[in-house]
Amino acid sequence: MTLFMDAEMPVFADFMDGDAAVVHRVRVALEDTESGKVVYLHLTEGEPVKWSVRDVRRLRDQAGRDAVTYGLAGEHPARLVVRDASLNAELGRLCPHLDRHNNTPHLMRRLVILSAAAIASVALIVFVLVPKLADQMAVLMPAKGEQALGDATFKQIREALAQNSTTQLKLCDAPEGKAALEKLVARLLPGTDFPYDIRLHVLDHKMVNAFALPGGHIVMFRGLLNEAQSAEEIAGILGHEMGHVEHRDPTRLALRSAGSVGVLGLLLGDFAGGAVVLFLTERLIQAKYSQGAEAASDEYAHALLAKAGLPSSRMGDFFRRLGKKDKDNSLLSHLASHPDPVARIAAADAANTVADDYERVLDDQEWQALKGICN
Amino acid sequence: MFDQSLQTDYAGTRGPLFWLALKTSTLTVLTLGIYRFWMKTRIRRYFWSAIRPGGIALEYSGTGVEKLMGFLVAVVVLAFYIGVFNLILMFLSFSLLNNNVVAYLASFVGLIPIYFYARYRARRYILARTRWRGIRFGAESAAWSYAWRAMLLWLATILSLGIYLPRQIFRLEKFRTDRTWYGQQKFCQTGNWKMLLRGARHYYIGLGLTITAGLGGFVNQSMLGLLVLSLPWLAIGFVHLRVTAFRRMTDAKRLGNDIGFCAHPRTGRVLGIYLLGYFLVGLCLVMSMVLLILIAVVVMVMLQSGALGYDSFGALFSGKGKSAEYLVYVGIALVYFGFFILLGVLRQVFVTLPMLRHYAETLEIRGGHHLATIRQRPRDEFSEAEGFAEALDIGAAI
Numbered sequence: 001m002t003l004f005m006d007a008e009m010p011v012f013a014d015f016m017d018g019d020a021a022v023v024h025r026v027r028v029a030l031e032d033t034e035s036g037k038v039v040y041l042h043l044t045e046g047e048p049v050k051w052s053v054r055d056v057r058r059l060r061d062q063a064g065r066d067a068v069t070y071g072l073a074g075e076h077p078a079r080l081v082v083r084d085a086s087l088n089a090e091l092g093r094l095c096p097h098l099d100r101h102n103n104t105p106h107l108m109r110r111l112v113i114l115s116a117a118a119i120a121s122v123a124l125i126v127f128v129l130v131p132k133l134a135d136q137m138a139v140l141m142p143a144k145g146e147q148a149l150g151d152a153t154f155k156q157i158r159e160a161l162a163q164n165s166t167t168q169l170k171l172c173d174a175p176e177g178k179a180a181l182e183k184l185v186a187r188l189l190p191g192t193d194f195p196y197d198i199r200l201h202v203l204d205h206k207m208v209n210a211f212a213l214p215g216g217h218i219v220m221f222r223g224l225l226n227e228a229q230s231a232e233e234i235a236g237i238l239g240h241e242m243g244h245v246e247h248r249d250p251t252r253l254a255l256r257s258a259g260s261v262g263v264l265g266l267l268l269g270d271f272a273g274g275a276v277v278l279f280l281t282e283r284l285i286q287a288k289y290s291q292g293a294e295a296a297s298d299e300y301a302h303a304l305l306a307k308a309g310l311p312s313s314r315m316g317d318f319f320r321r322l323g324k325k326d327k328d329n330s331l332l333s334h335l336a337s338h339p340d341p342v343a344r345i346a347a348a349d350a351a352n353t354v355a356d357d358y359e360r361v362l363d364d365q366e367w368q369a370l371k372g373i374c375n
Numbered sequence: 376m377f378d379q380s381l382q383t384d385y386a387g388t389r390g391p392l393f394w395l396a397l398k399t400s401t402l403t404v405l406t407l408g409i410y411r412f413w414m415k416t417r418i419r420r421y422f423w424s425a426i427r428p429g430g431i432a433l434e435y436s437g438t439g440v441e442k443l444m445g446f447l448v449a450v451v452v453l454a455f456y457i458g459v460f461n462l463i464l465m466f467l468s469f470s471l472l473n474n475n476v477v478a479y480l481a482s483f484v485g486l487i488p489i490y491f492y493a494r495y496r497a498r499r500y501i502l503a504r505t506r507w508r509g510i511r512f513g514a515e516s517a518a519w520s521y522a523w524r525a526m527l528l529w530l531a532t533i534l535s536l537g538i539y540l541p542r543q544i545f546r547l548e549k550f551r552t553d554r555t556w557y558g559q560q561k562f563c564q565t566g567n568w569k570m571l572l573r574g575a576r577h578y579y580i581g582l583g584l585t586i587t588a589g590l591g592g593f594v595n596q597s598m599l600g601l602l603v604l605s606l607p608w609l610a611i612g613f614v615h616l617r618v619t620a621f622r623r624m625t626d627a628k629r630l631g632n633d634i635g636f637c638a639h640p641r642t643g644r645v646l647g648i649y650l651l652g653y654f655l656v657g658l659c660l661v662m663s664m665v666l667l668i669l670i671a672v673v674v675m676v677m678l679q680s681g682a683l684g685y686d687s688f689g690a691l692f693s694g695k696g697k698s699a700e701y702l703v704y705v706g707i708a709l710v711y712f713g714f715f716i717l718l719g720v721l722r723q724v725f726v727t728l729p730m731l732r733h734y735a736e737t738l739e740i741r742g743g744h745h746l747a748t749i750r751q752r753p754r755d756e757f758s759e760a761e762g763f764a765e766a767l768d769i770g771a772a773i
Contacts, residue, residue, distance in 0.1 A: 014431060016509035021558055021749040023431060023508060059434065061395060061417045063425035064386030069432060077509045077751065081431060107440045118447035122454045130458050137466040148473035258478075259462035263454045 011087050015041050015049065018077030026080075028087060030094060037094055041080065051080075056095040073097070122263065130259035131252075138251040143195040143215070146251050150215030153254065154201075157219070161205055170374075172202040172222060177373025180366040184235055187308050187361050194245060200238075204374045208322065210237050212244035214251040222374045228318060231362040231370065235308070236301055236315030236348070243300030249293045298344060302351035309358055316348035380637075381740040385732045386432070387425030389724050395421055396720040404712050412446065412765075413439030418723065423505065426735045429743055437504035437760070445500075445760030453489075453766050460485060486767070491522035493763035495551075502555060503755035511752050515554040524550060537582050541571040544620050557630055558749040566627035574619025581609030614649075615642040625738070633745040639737045648733060652726035659721050660714070667713065671706055678702075 015026040026049070027042040039056060041049040051072065059069045068088050070080040082088050092098060141149075158168035181200055189198065196216040208223040218241045220234075228234050244250060302312040319341050362370065399414035416439045423435035461482050468478035499514040506512070528543040545568035552564035584605030591598030618640055625638035740746075 016431070018509040019751050021508045021510045021746040023429075059420070059424070061420035061424070062432070063388070063391065063421050064432075066386070067432070069424070069434070075754065077506060077511065079434070079506075079509045107438075107444070111440055111444055114444050114447050118451050121451045125454045125458045129455075130462055133459065133462055137462070141466060141470050144473055145469035145471075149469045255462055255465055258465040259458040263458045 011084050013041075013084070013087070014081040015043070016077075016079045017049070018079070028080075028082070030090065039091070039095075049078075053095045054097060056091065056098060057101065058092075058095075058098045060099070060101060073100075126260045126263055130263075131256050134252050134255035134259065137255055138248045141251060146248075147196055147215030149251065149254055150213040150217045153213050153250075154217050154219070157213075158203065161203070170204040172204050172374035174369070174373045174375060176366075176369035177202075177371075180231075180362055180370040181373070183366065184231060184361055184370070185238065187310075188235055188239060188242070188304055198242065198245065202373050210241055212241040212250050214248075214254055216245055217250075218242070218245065225371050225373065227322065228371075229321070230314060230317075231360070231367050232310055232314035233318040234370070235310055235361050236305060236312060236318065239301030239304040240297045240315075242304065243297030244293065246300060247293065247296060249290070249297070252293075253290070295347075298347060299351070302348065306351070306353050308361075309354060310361060311352050311354040311356070311358060312348045313352040316345040319345050319348070379741075379743040381429035381743040383735045383738045383740075384427040384430060385425055385735045386427060387422065387728050387732060389728060392418075392421060392728055393720060393724050396723045397716070400716045400719050404716060409443070410439075412442035415439075415442065419501075422727070422731060426731065428507065428738065428740055431508050434506040435504055436506055437500070442760045442762070442765065445762030446765045447762070448759050449493075449762030449766040453763070456489075457486075487526060488519075488522045489763065490767060491525040492518045493761075493767055494525075495521040496759070497761035497764035498551065499755075500757050500759075500761045503757050507557075508746070509751075510558040510749060511754065513556040513752050513755055514551075515556075517550075517554055521547075521550060536586060538579075540578070541575045541616065541620070542568040544568075544616075545571055545624065548620075548624050552624075552628055556752060558752050560631045560634075560749045563629045564624065564627060565629060566623065570623045570627070571616070571620045574623065575612075575616045577608065577612030578616040579612070581605055581607075581612040585609050611642075611646065614646055618642045618645050621734075631745065631749070633742045635741040637739040637741060638734070640734050641737075644733055645730070648726065648729045652722075652729060655725040656718070656721040659725075660717060663717060664710070664714065667710055671710075 010027045012025055013028050015024045016022065017024070024041075024043050029040040029042065029048075030053075031038055031040055035052070037053040039051040039053060041051065043049065055073045057071050057073055059071060062069060067081050067083045068091075070082065070091065072078060082091065155168070158171075161169045181202070185198065185200060194216060198216045198218060201217065201219045202225065203219060203221050205221045206223040206226075207221040208227050210218065210220040210224050212218050218238065220237070224237065225234070228237075298315075301315065305312045305315070323341050323345075396418060399410065399417055402410040403414050416435070416437055419435040419437065423433040426433045461478070464478040464481050464485075468476075468481070495518040499516065499518070502512040502514045525547060528539075528546055532539045532543045545566075549564040552562050555562040584601060588598055588601035588605050591601070619642070622638050622640060625636050628636050630636075
């Protein structure tokens, strides 16, 4: 039985058999046979081509409504282009799976395996290979190289934190303040053997933070000095940063991010806002890795303080106060990369071996000079 | 037999493309970028199907899945290369030379061969997934020798201060064309690089003026003022060179012995499409951003007056309302992502679409009746798809 268009009103379409680059003008007929409904494509000569309606597919995302291109399920390249609107409507009605395009089921399994393998290998590269290599290289790197790396980073940081892009953030160097700082370092450092000199800087910025850079740079912000209530607290924080210097953590970190930033950039690609995600992901990776390093530097600081006859419990005081005050986000960034503050405070208190009548590291006048180093 | 000439129709329209691009790029952002492989696939399907040489549309048969898989493979290879290579470079550079300039430079130079390799592979993948009249296109595997050649030719171009450019354009195009197939028939690039010279004269004038200005600048600072004239001349001359080179080289392409092509895109039209297109993109962006800000202001005023019934939101300006604060963050995120989504979408609609239309409508195939002898070629599995190009963000417009 003919379902659509008899011979008196023939409907034609363009047919390509997927074997030769020829466009055949075919007469289209839809018929009911015992094996189901079939689309007959009558060529000018020879047997008609038969497409079962169950196999007919309509190509997706096609431009222009005047012509619709049909194909068969699977990879078969034969195509039928129909420009007759009523035939298109009829095909839409009769072909049950016109828009079922599951032509890659065999790929799905491979996709899952491949995704897992890819994530595993990139994780291995970023979390194991690059850090291991960086650890090895940080030890091997000559002191001069580390200093150059530190100098470059320090300059970048000062530029990044400056109000406008053409200047660098101001270095605080009031002479009395500097003298006090040197006295403090001298008390902490005798007998410690670094491959390079410790270079201590105070930057004029309200952030409550301090950090170490490759090659012996230790940087404190004015905000940290403002927040501290005694020179012993500052001594504890300096001890902590010296621990990083001793363990070459900043060099490790710089080498690590040299390796991993590029890799992450690859992964996240070019979608909008990729840079933000890149930054956050990088932070997370560093944070995960630095927890151990932070604890080790705390221990180093405790030992340094004990040797200098200073109480490590003052370090705990500082964190305690900061923790109480912190209602906004200023500590949030600190938390991500540093161990739990409660544990740090407990460790600092537990490590304390110095009685309360210790010799103060700075007298009141020197302490005030240090606090005013940025004036 | 008559020389049958096939004209090319173009069926793409702005409306459907706009909605397709908007939908797919929103999904891309929502899926943290993973949907971009499907976005590319769908946009290509649209553009390909819009181009109809001899009335039959091109077909793009690539899939999102294979692109994602290719990307994963490329990421693993490149992650190892970039991660370890950069690290070693950084270490050596600081250890031996005490600075990082060499490391950055070497890291960049090390990616150049991969860049050309990826370009060729991406082209091969796209050809392998392009069909016309049911017959597949294809390209031979020659990515490394292409990369090698491209680097040498680019080096020659740079060392000659750009004078070598026409020859470079021709030789790279010949390399690619001579390895391109339609079914079991091979393309061939005839002619030689000298046929590009006529279209290169404005490029050379602009180049000459720019070099004069640059050299003169050492002697007399005021010579640099010449750049105001020479740089636009150079830029327009460059576009003219590219357009005429496309024209001449397409006219000199053969498919087998009997099928030829004729392209006549015009420089003025191409420049016009760019200028008008980007003007419209900018205009639409500004208008939609203004609209967004107006909506934001209205919402804020309504919130503050409690018109929406959320009292806690009213606390926005007193600094107590947490939920109101989140609302502001959501608003900022919407504007940020909305801007990038809209930029991409509008560029497709106002620049890529009219440009393709112009190139399509000015393309003819000569000797179309000889196509009948061309047979199908086997499917090129090419499981890595365009993964390397995708991973390295080698931006193709589509």
